[in-house]
Amino acid sequence: MNDDCFNRAPGAGRSRHFPADPGLGVSTGNVEPKAPLFNQREPLRQPRTSPPFPENNTNSADAMVAGDFKRLQPSASYANSTSTSRGFNEVDSLVQSSKLSASAAEFVPSGIMQYEDPPLYDENTSYYDEQTLAETVADFLAHLSSSPGSFESDVEQITAMLNSWVTTEELLNELVELIYTQSTAIPNFSYTGARLCNYLSHHLTISPPSGNFRQLLLKRCQNEFLQRDAAVRGDPETQKKFHSYVLFLGELYLSLEIKSAKGPPNRATILLCALKDLMISLFSKPVDANLICAVKLLKLTGSVLDDTWKESGQQHMEELIRRIENILLDATCSRDVRQMLLKLVELRSSDWGRVRAAAAASKATPDNDPNYFMNEPTFYTEDGTPFTAADPDYAEKYQEILDRQDYFNDPDGENGSEFDLYDTEDEMEPEIEEAYETFCLEAEKKRKQ
Known part of the structure; x- marks a missing residue:
């Protein structure tokens, strides 16, 4: 019996010719009637989406996420029915083991790194565990060094951070050492x-x-103070570190305020005594570096030290000036340093360059206020001579200016206007008039040419 009688599949016995795809390498010749069923057509492609299957094959899913699943590509091998069957079997097995779902929120190809937002700051976790105290102090000190103008706006936040961190005596000592260093x-x-x-x-x-912080800071400064005599005679590097300490102590004396029970806060008296002894040590070894440091310190604090010692009836500033004068006579310092010392002595003789407050405006006179005429305007006479209110003839000269203004700006017109003065014929000499007419004629000729 003919085999065609047993071909009971729907559409059996009908020959369907599909145009050959050149890319598949399939011949475009006549097709034999006994050819296999899928011999003349493209292989079925993998479905774009797959129905969900039970997630019981973990190994297959992991392999697919890792990129081992490869999409089947059309090739000439599909012309053979055996290889085609095998390919569909593989597709079916992969589809059944897949964890992909058409209802997924998004599709991320394998091999692409997914970005995850960093976790928000947890209040239960201390931020300061990430940095040491030394690193944090160094950071905000470097910030204040590069942006000193932000001190007022940042110091409150810095202090709040330190209050939440420095909770033990050991950390407080470390903080003092870090800031001092x-x-x-x-x-x-x-x-x-x-x-x-x-x-x-x-x-x-x-x-x-x-x-507390202030007491520990003063103890740290005292440790350096006790080594002053050795430091001024040490090597250049030791002297440099000591000079930095001296200038810092001067700034600390000007800035550090100690609250008093009554009245305004006071400066630390212990620093006042320390600065005097430090300058004596610097002058005891009058090399250029030590003398330059002493000059800088006196320029910085000299006026305040001088006033404080005078109020208490002490003559310490006079003693320091005498030491400087002796150094100018005996020491073999360089010419530039000698000039600095001379300028310092002159500065002190001029009350450190200060100008005392002038008398009140209501009580100021040329005798009691040297700035009485400072802001007065400058006037000029008819011939161009300048004068001010300090001039003995000020009243007379100023009245002449007022008279002249009244003459030219007479509201009643009795004296005529400024233009009337120049329009009168009597104001022009005959020679000048003739020369003016000649000029006008020559100008007219040039204009017509």
Whole structure:
């Protein structure tokens, strides 16, 4: 019996010719009637989406996520029915084991790194565990050094952070050492460092039995003070570190305020005595570096020290000036340093360059106020001579100016206007008039040419 009688599949016996795809390498010739069923058509493609299957094959899903699943590509091998069957079997097995779902929120291809938002700050976790105290102090001191103008706006936040962190005596000692070291090591930071020390001395809450922030800071400064005689005779590097300490102590004396029971806060008296002894040590070894440091310190604090010692009836500033005068006579310092010392002596003789307050405006006279005529305007006479209110003939000359203004600006017109003066024929000499007419004629001729 013919095999065609048993071909009971729907559409059996009908020949369907599909245009051959050149890319598949399939011949475009006549098709034999006994050819296999899928011999003349493209292989079925993988469905774009697959129905969900039970997620019981973990290995297959992992392999697909890792990129091992590869999409089947059309090729000439599909012309053979055996290879085609095998390919569909593989597709079916992969589809059944897949974890992909058409209802997924998004599709992320394998091999692409997914970005995850960093976790938000957890209040239960301390932020300061990520940095040490030394690193944090170094960071905000470097910030204040580069932006000293932000001190007022940042110091409150810095202090709040330190209050939440420095909770033990050991951490307080570490903080004092860090601020002292940075204040004497960073160039030109002694002023800002002293301001920070003053603020922390009033707003840092911790106060262990060994002392609060200010007391521990003064103890640290005392340790350096006790080594002053050896430091001024040490090597250049030792002297440099000592000079930084001296200038920081001067700034600390000007900035550090100690509250009093009555009245305004006072400066630390212990620092006042220390500065005097430090300058004596610097003058005891009158080399250029020590003398330059002493000059800088006196320019910085000289007026305040002088006033404080005068109020208490002490003559310490006179003693320091005598030492400087003796150094100018005997020491073999360089010419530039000698000139600096001379300028310092002159500065002190002029009351440190200060101008005392002038008398009140209501009581000021040329005799009691040297600035009485400072802001007075300058006037000029008819011939161009300048004069001010300090001129003995001021009243007479000023009245002449007023008379002249009244003559030219007469509201009644009795004296005529300024233009009437120049329009009168009597104001022009005959020679001048003739010359003017000649000029006008020559100008007219040139204009017509």
